[in-house]
Amino acid sequence: MALEIIESCVNCYACEPLCPNKAIYQASPHFLIDPDKCTECIGDFEDAQCASICPIEGAILDEVGTPLNPIGSLTGIPLELLAQYQAAVEATYQAALEAKTG
Amino acid sequence: MELPVFNSAPEASASGGCASHSCGSTDDQLGHLPEHIRAKVHNHPCYSEQAHHYFARMHVAVAPACNIQCHYCNRKYDCSNESRPGVVSEVLTPDQAVKKVMAVAANIPQMTVLGIAGPGDPLANPERTFATFRELSEKAPDIKLCVSTNGLALPESVEELSKHNIDHVTITINCVDPDVGAKIYPWIFWNNKRIMGREGAAILIEQQQKGLEMLTARGILVKVNSVMIPGVNDEHLVEVSKVVKSKGAFLHNVMPLIAEPEHGTFYGLMGQPSPSHEDLQKLQDACAGDMNMMRHCRQCRADAVGLLGEDRGQEFTMDKIEEMDIDYAAAMVKRAEVHAQIARELEEKDKARAAVAQVKAQLVSIEGGKPKAETRPVLMAVATKGGGVINEHFGHAREFLVYEASANGVRFISHRKTIPYCEGGDTCGDGESALDVTIRELAGCEVVLCSKVGYEPWGPLEAAGMQPNGEHAMEPIEEAILAVYEEMRAAGKLEPRADAAQKVA
Structure with a gap:
């Protein structure tokens, strides 16, 4: 039973000092959770601490891969607007990549 | 800093018989302050309109974590072409930050002020923030230290703040009403829980006000920043100005909302408009009746370096700093000389200004106060x-x-x-x-x-x-x-x- 941090993590450090089990550590390209140490905070706190401060929707998953903070749950930005924004960011990124590689 | 207090010339406007706050002087936002406060802020570019032409500041980005979410902030953003709060190119460790500050101070002797402002909240990263302050107060005692916070963790940090030669704290207060706050802050992290909406906003407001009172009670200067969000808190900020002044804040800085769709923030994507220059000025004037206003704020990045309005951060990236050999003792001597030179220059300007005001006053008395x-x-x-x-x-x-x-x-x-x-x-x-x-x-x-x-x-x-x-x-x-x-x-x-x-x- 352990939580997982995925690639959308922005390395803001907020979760790291909160973990009661010191299961969270800095790694590249993003912070990680040691699954052997993580208890999902059961017995220590009512809510998983990392997921309670994480500002990025979808960055922390439970053991079956479900995000603890689903898309739209933290910012209140409507899903379709968010999808449009993410598509635009992706397009800009791809264009920059193509320009770079020629 | 042992610089002479050169702003102590008698107020030109007062002797000139002009009732306006702005008579002949642009640094008048300090004019009404008690002498001991003016002495503290006279060479602080962020607090003195006059000083910002001469003295430089820098921010070090040692504080990435945040304990609240604001609708104008997106923590995913990281771009060296963007100049706005919450944006940085590299997060530094306290050791790297100290090295960077000393390198900048040695190379830009006009740099008087070091601030920690993010990119998250400095007091949500207390160990990193205070380790930086601790080392700097020892190694570079000629640099003023400042911190800027959302206020949530302020009451618990006041004791530590007062130990570190920090005489300026900025609190961003956008509202004193939780109903307004609910439209600005979607959540806060408080007592091991994420608290959404109005309930979170109410706690944040309470902590901000408590922190403000605790700081002013200890004689630490508090500036209040407010983001003007049209239709959300614009009218309300007049009330905020009154409240924070009554609790001892010495300066109020009303800044325009920065919101563009490409920033990916709630306000940016929802099409929330920023205020026009004209509306911002009107609100600043409305608040100025109650408080010293600040109008020259540049809403700097959390890793800005240089004079306000300029950013020389690219000259001081960590790889460049590693190659610099800094003799800080020698740098301090040079810095003191440069500061004294600027002080003399400003003193002369003050004298000239006072002389002009005196001539004007004489003319007025000769003409018998005939209105122009x-x-x-x-x-x-x-x-x-x-x-x-x-x-x-x-x-x-x-x-x-x-x-x-x-x-x-x-x-x-x-x-x-x-x-x-x-x-x-x-x-x-x-x-x-x-x-x-x-x-x-x-x-x-x-x-x-x-x-x-x-x-x-x-x-x-x-x-x-x-x-x-x-x-x-x-x-x-x-x-x-x-x-x-x-x-x-x-x-x-x-x-x-x-x-x-x-x-x-």
């Missing part, structure tokens, strides 16, 4: 690189300072960012040229003062009702503005009705 023909106020834009003089080419200016000249004297209004005409290329977005952007940003200004202005932009500026003027190069800003205003008066362009002069140009 009424003249309307005029906005003028100035291109400057600092030093309080007009010393920037029109085509190189990344920002213009806007002043208002009136029968009461000259007062600073705001700064307007733009794209330098010479770097603009043909168009930038939506077919708007760099010159179009400048003309749009300077809307309302009738004169554009710069050290030089080319033939090409001259026509379009004139057509837009803005008179380009390169005749006052290297002159002190206020004197030049007064001279131009006097010329306009003599030419009959200052009749109370505003539209006549617009068409003359």
